[in-house]
Amino acid sequence: MTLSNTKMKISSNLNKNTPKTNFKGVYNNKMLLKGLEFAANNSALFCATTSLAMSTLARPVAILSTPKTDKKNKHYACAKSIASSAVGYLIMFAASNPIARAIKKIDKNPTKFLNTTAVKNLKSEAKTLAESKSYQFATQLFKLGLGFVIAVPKSALTCFLIPPLMKHLFKNDVQKNDTRRQSSKSPIISFKGIYNAATEQIAAGIGKILNTKPFQKFAQKYADTNFAQHIMNMTDVVLTAAFIRATARNQKIEKDRKKALIYNSAISTAMSIAGGYAIHHYTKKPTEKFIQKFKAANKNSPLLEKYVEGIKIAKPALILGGIYYIFIPVISTFLADRADKKHNIKLY
Numbered sequence: 566m567t568l569s570n571t572k573m574k575i576s577s578n579l580n581k582n583t584p585k586t587n588f589k590g591v592y593n594n595k596m597l598l599k600g601l602e603f604a605a606n607n608s609a610l611f612c613a614t615t616s617l618a619m620s621t622l623a624r625p626v627a628i629l630s631t632p633k634t635d636k637k638n639k640h641y642a643c644a645k646s647i648a649s650s651a652v653g654y655l656i657m658f659a660a661s662n663p664i665a666r667a668i669k670k671i672d673k674n675p676t677k678f679l680n681t682t683a684v685k686n687l688k689s690e691a692k693t694l695a696e697s698k699s700y701q702f703a704t705q706l707f708k709l710g711l712g713f714v715i716a717v718p719k720s721a722l723t724c725f726l727i728p729p730l731m732k733h734l735f736k737n738d739v740q741k742n743d744t745r746r747q748s749s750k751s752p753i754i755s756f757k758g759i760y761n762a763a764t765e766q767i768a769a770g771i772g773k774i775l776n777t778k779p780f781q782k783f784a785q786k787y788a789d790t791n792f793a794q795h796i797m798n799m800t801d802v803v804l805t806a807a808f809i810r811a812t813a814r815n816q817k818i819e820k821d822r823k824k825a826l827i828y829n830s831a832i833s834t835a836m837s838i839a840g841g842y843a844i845h846h847y848t849k850k851p852t853e854k855f856i857q858k859f860k861a862a863n864k865n866s867p868l869l870e871k872y873v874e875g876i877k878i879a880k881p882a883l884i885l886g887g888i889y890y891i892f893i894p895v896i897s898t899f900l901a902d903r904a905d906k907k908h909n910i911k912l913y
Contacts, residue, residue, distance in 0.1 A: 592858060592859050592862035593862055593863065598863075598868075600875070600879065601871075601872040601875030601876055601879060602868060602871055602872065602875060603875070604875035604876075605872070605874040605875035605878060606665055606669065606871070607661050607662065607708065608705055608708040608709050608793070608878045608882075609657050609660075609661040609664075609665075609708050609709055609711045609712050610654075610657050610658060610661045610662070610665070611878060611879070611882060612709075612712065612797065612878075612886075613650075613653050613654045613657035613658070613661075613712075614654065615882050615883065615886045616649075616650045616654070616886060616890070617650045617651065617653070617654040619886050619889075619890035619891065620646045620647060620650035620890050621646075621647055621650060621651075623890050624643075624646045624889075624890040624891070625643040625646060627891055628642045628643050628646065629643065635825070637822060638822060638825040638829075641727065641731065641818075641822050641825065641826050642825075642826065642829050644726075644730040645723065645808075645826060645829075645830070646890075648722075648723045648724075648726035648727055648730050649723040649804075649808075651726070652719055652722040652723050652726060653719050656715050656718070656719055656722070657711070657712065657715070660711055660715060661708065661711055663760070663764050663767055664707055664708060664711055664767060664771075665708065666760075666764040666767075667764045667765075667767035667768035668704050668707065668708065668771065670765065670768040671704070671768050671771065671772060671775075672694075672695060672704075678768055678771070678772030678775075679772055679775055680776050682776075682778075682781075683772075683775050683781060686699070686778075686781040686782075686785065687699045687703060687784060687785075688700065689785065693870075695870055695871070696870040698788040698789060699781070699785045699788045701870075701874050702784050702787060702788040703775055703780065703781075704771075705793065705874075706784075706792070706796075707771055709792075709793060709796040709800075709878075710796060712796070712797070712800040713796065713799060716800055716803040716804045716807055717803065717807045719807075720804050720805075720807035720808040720810075720811050721807065721811050723808060723811075724808060724811035724812050724815050724818070725811075727812075727815075727817075727826075728815075728817040728818060791845060791881070793877060793878050793881050793882075794841060794842070794845060794881035794884075794885070797881055797882065797885055798838045798841065801837065801838065802834065804834075805830050805831060805833075805834040808830055809830060809831065812826055812827055812830075813827065828900070832893075832896075833893050834889075836888070836893045836896065837885055837888050837889040837893055840888045840892075840893070841881065841885045841888055844884050845881065845884060848884075855876070856873060859872070859873070859876070860873065
């Protein structure tokens with residue numbers, strides 16, 4: 566055997582025995598990594614962005630393609646979808662950025678905002694605080710919980726925007742004698758000069774909550790739960806309830822269209838929650854396999870734990886978004902139309 570053949574054989578054996586960890590493709594995709602980092606850093610805005618993308622195109626197309634359904638009911642459902650996502654994104658963009666920035670301050674300098682006991686309890690057995698599931702859970706509660714807090718004003722604004730959207734998107738549906746015009750000028754607020762100070766105060770406030778032992782115990786106990794999906798579902802329930810109430814009281818939405826709009830919203834939310842949990846259950850093992858391969862592909866990245874945190878946020882957001890904005894609209898619009906015709910429920 567020649568020397569060159571011996572070298573080739575040794576090289577071949579080394580290649581067979583060496584595990585392949587330097588993946589090329591989906592696990593190292595720059596857009597994926599940026600998206601996961603975005604999901605981890607500002608989960609509330611990530612969810613709002615996902616909703617905006619799906620509700621302005623996929624959901625209206627799905628609704629309008631619903632067979633054997635009143636045309637005007639479909640138009641109202643489309644207007645509601647677009648108004649909800651637009652309002653949600655704008656409010657969330659304004660409200661979530663200071664929270665995300667404040668938590669970043671804590672991430673970079675935890676000892677400035679957290680006492681020694683809090684760091685020890687939230688860190689648990691992790692190498693660093695950022696890698697700790699308890700800490701990730703605790704900070705995500707503030708990020709995702711923001712959606713829960715703004716649910717009621719978001720629903721009120723969504724309901725308010727439906728009539729003007731109907732005028733602009735479906736002009737033939739609007740009565741000719743309706744000449745009222747709404748105009749509002751939003752004040753332009755500049756955060757220059759005070760933004761950093763404000764986020765510093767927010768970080769201090771969040772730090773005070775994280776420093777409390779009951780909150781630390783709560784984070785340790787529920788860190789391994791599907792908390793992201795639970796919070797998103799609770800937010801959807803509050804949003805739907807507030808929207809139903811606001812729609813029933815709104816004088817600018819035609820009375821004979823309110824019921825279908827209300828039924829549609831309630832059916833969509835119920836089906837989305839049930840479907841979301843079912844899909845999460847059946848995709849649990851494939852997700853874990855994906856995470857393990859992802860970790861192997863990005864093992865040298867300093868942002869690895871941040872990416873994994875992003876996966877746990879992105880998964881329920883995409884599942885719920887896909888169900889709510891693509892698959893359910895056809896069913897809920899059809900059922901809402903049938904319920905509207907069969908039942909006569911008194912509204913406010």
